[in-house]
Amino acid sequence: MRKIAVLGSTGSIGTQTLDVVSRMPDEFEVVGLAAGNNVDLLLEQVRAFKPKWVSAGNETLADRIRAEVPSGVRVLSGESGLTEIASRSGADYVVCSLVGSLGLKSTLAAIEAGADIGLANKESLVTAGHLVMDKAKSKGVSVLPIDSEHSAIFQCLNGEDVSAIRRLIVTASGGSFRHLGREALAGVTVEDALKHPNWSMGAKITIDSATMVNKGLEVIEAHWLFGLPYDRIDVMLHPESIVHSMVEFVDTSVMAQLGNPDMRVPIQYALTYPQRAVSPASPLDLLKQGTLNFKPMDFDRYPCLRLAYEAGRSGGTATTVYSAANEVAVARFLRKEIPFLAIESIIENVLSKHAGIPAPDLETILETDAWARSEASASEV
Numbered sequence: 369m370r371k372i373a374v375l376g377s378t379g380s381i382g383t384q385t386l387d388v389v390s391r392m393p394d395e396f397e398v399v400g401l402a403a404g405n406n407v408d409l410l411l412e413q414v415r416a417f418k419p420k421w422v423s424a425g426n427e428t429l430a431d432r433i434r435a436e437v438p439s440g441v442r443v444l445s446g447e448s449g450l451t452e453i454a455s456r457s458g459a460d461y462v463v464c465s466l467v468g469s470l471g472l473k474s475t476l477a478a479i480e481a482g483a484d485i486g487l488a489n490k491e492s493l494v495t496a497g498h499l500v501m502d503k504a505k506s507k508g509v510s511v512l513p514i515d516s517e518h519s520a521i522f523q524c525l526n527g528e529d530v531s532a533i534r535r536l537i538v539t540a541s542g543g544s545f546r547h548l549g550r551e552a553l554a555g556v557t558v559e560d561a562l563k564h565p566n567w568s569m570g571a572k573i574t575i576d577s578a579t580m581v582n583k584g585l586e587v588i589e590a591h592w593l594f595g596l597p598y599d600r601i602d603v604m605l606h607p608e609s610i611v612h613s614m615v616e617f618v619d620t621s622v623m624a625q626l627g628n629p630d631m632r633v634p635i636q637y638a639l640t641y642p643q644r645a646v647s648p649a650s651p652l653d654l655l656k657q658g659t660l661n662f663k664p665m666d667f668d669r670y671p672c673l674r675l676a677y678e679a680g681r682s683g684g685t686a687t688t689v690y691s692a693a694n695e696v697a698v699a700r701f702l703r704k705e706i707p708f709l710a711i712e713s714i715i716e717n718v719l720s721k722h723a724g725i726p727a728p729d730l731e732t733i734l735e736t737d738a739w740a741r742s743e744a745s746a747s748e749v
Contacts, residue, residue, distance in 0.1 A: 372639075373400030373421070373459035373483075375450055375474055378409045380570045381465035381488040381514065381631060386413060388636045391648065396639070400457035402450050402474075407432055414441070421457040423449030447473065454478035461639070463514070464489040467572050468695045469688075469737055472496055476730070479503045479511075486638040488514035490589045491695075495688040496733050497592030511593070512638040517586050518593055519634035520612035520625035525594070526642075528617070536596060537614040537622075538586055539606040540665070543578035546607060550669060556708045558701065575698045579711050584676025588687050591680060598680050603673060605663040610652065628652050672712045675719060684726040686719065688733050689740040693718040696744035710749035718743045 372389065376382045382403070389396045400421035403410040407429050414422055414437055422437065423444040424430045430445035437443065444452055447470065454462050455477040462478040463486040464471045471489030476499065478485060485504070487493070492500055504511050513519050517538050525533075544561050545553060561578050562571060576582035587601050612634075614624040627633055630649035637644065667674040672694075679686040697714040700706045706714075718740050725732055 369394070370396050370461050370639075371399045371457075371459050372396050372461045372463065373402070373419075373453050373457050373478075374398065374463045374465065375402045375454060375471065376404075376463075376465035376467065376489070377401040377413055378403040378406040379465055379467065380573075381635065382463070383409075384631050385463050385465065385486075385635050385639075386417065387648075388632050388639060390416070392640075392645065399459050400453040402444075402453050405429065411436055419457075421453045423453050450474040451477045454483070455481040459483050461486065463635075463639075464492065465514070467491075467570060469495050469691060472500075472733075475500060476503060479507055479509055482507055482509060484510045484512065486512050486514050486635070488635075490515060490585045491691050493589045493592045494585050494691045495737060496728075496730065497588070497687075498727065499730060499733075501592050512641055513589075513593060514631075514635055514638045515586060515589070516629075516631065516634045517613040518590060519637055521590065521594060521615055523625045523637065524613075524615040524623040528615075528623075530595065532617050532619070533594075533596065533600070534616045534618050534620075535600045535602055536590055536594065537616060538583065538590060538601065538603050539609070539611050539613050539662075540580065540583045540603055541577065541609045542605050542607055543580065543582075544574070545578050546605070553709055554707065558704060561701075561708060571702055572695070572698050575701060575711070576694070578708075579694075579698075580670035580673040581676070581694050581698075581711075581715075583670075584673045584679075585691065587673075587676055588680045588690075598677055603665045605665060607661055607663075608657070610657060610660055611662075626652055626654075672715060675712070675715055679719060682724050684724040685728050685733065685736040686722065686724045688728070688736045689719055689722045690715060692737045692740035693744040696741050697747075700745075706749050713749060714744050714747045717747050 398417035401419045402423035404425040427445045434443045454474040462483045464475050465488040469491045472492045475492045609629045611624045616622045679690040693715045697711040
């Protein structure tokens with residue numbers, strides 16, 4: 369039985385992870401749960417799964433949890449709580465589904481403790497891919513992708529020679545505003561942006577999907593997960609989100625992974641790999657689906673994806689700046705402080721001010737992250 373900790377347990381990926389785990393009680397024991405401010409849901413999860421380690425967003429919330437759980441449960445809070453659960457709860461598998469760069473330290477701590485990682489926190493690789501992958505290699509642990517796109521590529525590469533890859537093709541739905549030209553984006557609202565046509569996700573990732581930042585983060589993540597240069601990682605628009613990604617090989621063969629949009633499938637695969645298990649997801653009926661559409665990516669329509677490629681090719685701290693500036697810009701948009709199109713202008717503005725640092729250590733990454741956040745917060749639009 370695997371001992372599992374879920375960081376970000378009350379979010380979209382976290383709740384779906386626990387749904388998957390609940391269907392396999394003989395396979396997994398939940399030893400740790402960490403969340404932010406949704407204490408009501410966290411308490412429900414604690415009652416259902418009975419972990420010995422729990423963490424909330426701050427000490428006030430942790431005090432509330434302590435009053436409602438058995439005395440044997442260790443209740444922590446904040447970033448230190450995340451790190452302790454990742455490294456000291458006894459978990460041999462840690463699902464990192466935190467949003468943003470908050471997941472970096474706890475991911476590194478889990479790897480240092482020898483736990484395998486189910487990674488849904490793409491920002492960990494975007495901000496510090498070289499540190500995460502080097503540490504995973506040195507500790508002999510696996511980093512298994514939970515994002516549907518990277519899971520698809522991972523599945524297509526099973527048993528294949530990596531040297532035979534010609535390119536990776538990451539698919540993109542186009543997000544909430546895929547039917548709109550740029551001229552129509554100036555007045556879109558937060559409420560409109562949060563209506564993703566295919567997936568049910570958290571607020572930040574849904575906005576990132578609309579700006580195509582999410583796909584930019586996935587391109588950078590794919591670079592680190594699969595070791596390919598950016599000129600061999602392409603993005604293709606696929607509105608139906610049925611083909612989750614593809615791999616083209618040197619003999620021109622293309623392998624794809626298909627399925628209905630349901631995150632429980634890649635989550636379960638990451639948890640049970642290399643085995644497969646029966647899934648609660650609805651099976652794909654291609655006859656009913658009928659048609660699949662594919663379109664080339666328009667970098668003028670989605671400049672945030674262009675910026676991601678530029679940051680990735682620059683390397684070093686540029687991707688840290690890209691991710692941090694976006695986090696702040698999205699938060700400002702969700703608070704209705706800035707218009708939708710200001711997200712991309714803030715990212716570009718902060719990147720233009722940054723002098724990249726190659727091969728940064730963790731301290732440099734954290735300092736760069738803080739600088740980018742400050743610049744993005746002060747950036748006028």
